[in-house]
Amino acid sequence: MAEQKMAEQRKIKRKANQKKPTAKPRRRLEQRFLPKTTSTGWALLGIGMLGALALGAGVFGQWVQDPPVDYAVYLIAAGAAGLAAALWFGELSATPVRVGDAGIALEKGAELVRFGWCDIENVSIEKDQLFVKTAESSFAIPVAAHPQAIAWLLKEGVQRVPDVVNVKRRDLAQLPKPEASAGEELQVEGLQVAGRRCKQSDKLISFEEDARLCPNCCEVYHRLHVPKDCATCKQTLGTRAITP
Numbered sequence: 001m002a003e004q005k006m007a008e009q010r011k012i013k014r015k016a017n018q019k020k021p022t023a024k025p026r027r028r029l030e031q032r033f034l035p036k037t038t039s040t041g042w043a044l045l046g047i048g049m050l051g052a053l054a055l056g057a058g059v060f061g062q063w064v065q066d067p068p069v070d071y072a073v074y075l076i077a078a079g080a081a082g083l084a085a086a087l088w089f090g091e092l093s094a095t096p097v098r099v100g101d102a103g104i105a106l107e108k109g110a111e112l113v114r115f116g117w118c119d120i121e122n123v124s125i126e127k128d129q130l131f132v133k134t135a136e137s138s139f140a141i142p143v144a145a146h147p148q149a150i151a152w153l154l155k156e157g158v159q160r161v162p163d164v165v166n167v168k169r170r171d172l173a174q175l176p177k178p179e180a181s182a183g184e185e186l187q188v189e190g191l192q193v194a195g196r197r198c199k200q201s202d203k204l205i206s207f208e209e210d211a212r213l214c215p216n217c218c219e220v221y222h223r224l225h226v227p228k229d230c231a232t233c234k235q236t237l238g239t240r241a242i243t244p
């Protein structure tokens with residue numbers, strides 16, 4: 001009897017000693033990676049400059065020269081195509097990339113385009129590019145321009161949402177080890193959850209304050225419908241859910 005009582009007392013003591021979850025919001029962090037200038041980058045710059053030159057010469061030949069030069073039209077077309085291609089591919093390889101608690105973010109000029117881990121459906125490497133597919137869009141990051149961002153993305157992706165990472169061992173071999181000093185550590189900001197639907201109840205999240213997030217995969221829930229385990233990444237959720 002006495003033994004049972006003692007055991008019970010120990011249990012109560014243990015419970016009292018258990019730490020309550022702190023009210024302080026957890027800092028969410030991400031790493032920001034600047035693109036490397038690659039040989040492709042320089043080649044694109046060359047194509048872009050040639051394109052601009054051809055375009056200029058073509059315009060001169062077609063509209064300024066009298067009579068117009070025969071091949072001016074072709075110069076304009078080729079020049080415009082070269083310039084457009086350089087701008088298009090150049091932009092993709094020159095975009096700073098962020099990887100961290102909020103998923104992946106691409107810096108497009110002043111705009112920050114975010115893709116939460118929970119929204120990613122597939123990650124693969126094909127022909128020196130990392131392809132990321134979400135339900136609504138997909139994008140590619142050149143390995144040569146962003147070796148560290150991709151190494152980090154795969155490391156975190158495998159830990160957080162292993163089911164969607166489909167990268168072959170052979171492709172991993174060409175990547176460096178993720179280095180802590182490779183990126184710039186930033187606090188996650190600009191995370192928008194209003195307008196999304198609760199994964200559990202399908203309820204529309206109208207106010208930021210009503211949202212709760214899975215700290216692992218960023219899945220969004222209404223504060224009254226947070227499940228015991230995250231519906232997306234299956235990790236324990238409940239009181240671990242965080243405010244945006």
Ligand SMILES: [Zn+2]
Pocket residue numbers: 214215216217218219230231232233234235
């Ligand atoms: Zn989750």
